[in-house]
Amino acid sequence: MMSEVKVELEDLEGIGPKTAEKLRNAGICSAKHLSLFNVDELLNIVDADERALRRALAHARRLFMPIKAVTASRYGLRDDARLTTGVKSIDSLLGGGLRPKAIYELCGQPGTGKTQLCLQLSVTVQLTANKGGLNGKCYFMDAEGTFSKERVKAIAERFGLDVEGALENIYIIEIMNTDHLLHIATSDLVSSVEKGVKLVVVDSLMSRFRSEYSGRESLALRQSRLGYVLDWLIRIARLYEVVVVVTTPVMEVPVAFASSTDRIRPVGG
Ligand SMILES: Nc1ncnc2c1ncn2[C@@H]1O[C@H](COP(=O)(O)OP(=O)(O)OP(=O)(O)O)[C@@H](O)[C@H]1O
Ligand SMILES: [Mg+2]
Structure with a gap:
């Protein structure tokens, strides 16, 4: 390559x-x-x-792109880079942190810290490799209007980074609707990745889809449009070796005779 x-x-x-x-x-x-x-x-x-x-x-x-297969013994040798979440217990569950080329979905009920973790990652990605970072920038797609500059400043200070420098390394874009999301994912996101972005955040991926495609009759269309955006994020993650994190709220669904954990589902399915 x-x-x-x-x-x-x-x-x-x-x-x-x-x-x-x-x-x-x-x-x-x-x-x-x-x-x-x-x-x-x-x-x-x-x-x-x-x-x-x-x-x-x-x-x-x-x-x-690879145009010739390699044998399994030669495949996947460069596989050691990891992005720390800044939370030891999560890092060890993940075998050291988040892997480039992979896409992660943070699911949780409102207020469980999905956005906070994304903000933290937008800072830790900037750390050098010996501190668990990827020495890269973050591209933050905010579909909910909950990005917090003040939180980023506090987190940057905690990780010993220059606060102004840390803010300069985070591209933030407000996502207005699902067509906008797809347009940005295929254009400005990729240009920014070519300028050193190593972490892409979509917080939350589902929120716009849920509002624009509500009701049972639009479910199939919603899932196919959502799948297409995800597909683009996966293409970018793999070709450019970036980490992608998307958040998804979960909700309780009314299911008879289910335990309370069985009733909690990501809203996107
Ligand atoms: N500066 C702060 N220091 C510590 N905790 C904070 C700070 N700011 C917010 N929190 C708390 O962190 C928790 C997680 O909030 P967060 O916004 O990350 O949840 P969320 O999972 O993104 O929720 P939602 O699904 O509504 O988007 C909340 O209880 C919030 O009060
Ligand atoms: Mg949130």
């Missing part, structure tokens, strides 16, 4: 200045970013020649 030198869109076969401009206008910033898409997704967002896009994608895949 490739080194970390940025490959521009124009460096790809099939992409001239005009197509590159169209892709940039659609929020796609580099060849690696482009490689996250499949051709149908690209045709939906840019008006460009399909054959040219296919050539560009094939080229981008050769640069950034």
Whole structure:
């Protein structure tokens, strides 16, 4: 696979200045970013020649994706990076902390500390590896309006970081609706990941979906749209080796004869 030198869109076969401009206008910033898409997704967002896009994608895949299987004995050697949660008991349950390339769902009833843990992670990701961090930035997608600068300042102080520097390393974006969420996940999020983001937070992933697709009749649509956003987060996590954390509130569902723990379910299923 490739080194970390940025490959521009124009460096790809099939992409001239005009197509590159169209892709940039659609929020796609580099060849690696482009490689996250499949051709149908690209045709939906840019008006460009399909054959040219296919050539560009094939080229981008050769640069950034595995194109030949390796034997299991050689697979997965670089697997030691971990992100500390700052909570020893959780870290040890996770075998040292959160793993890059993985997506984690924090489920819990209101007030159980999901947002607090996300805020803490937005700071610990900035720590150096010997302190349990990933020496990276955080991209915080706030769908509930509960991001707290004051909490981040206090947490940064506790972990011995320069407070202003810590705030500079956290990108925060308010998510207004589910289309907005998908748009950001496929565009600005990826550009920011290319600028050193190592942790992506979506707090909470479900809240917008629940309000926009309420009622039993929209359940199937909701699950497929939600699954698609999750799929994008997984693509980004794997290609860029970042940690993704999403939160999900849980609720009690009325089930006859169930124990109290059986009745508690993540609201997204
Ligand atoms: N500065 C603080 N120091 C200590 N505890 C705090 C601080 N700020 C908030 N808390 C507490 O942390 C707890 C967890 O709150 P948090 O907002 O993380 O819950 P949540 O799981 O995100 O809830 P929700 O599902 O409603 O979003 C709350 O009881 C809150 O009062
Ligand atoms: Mg919360």
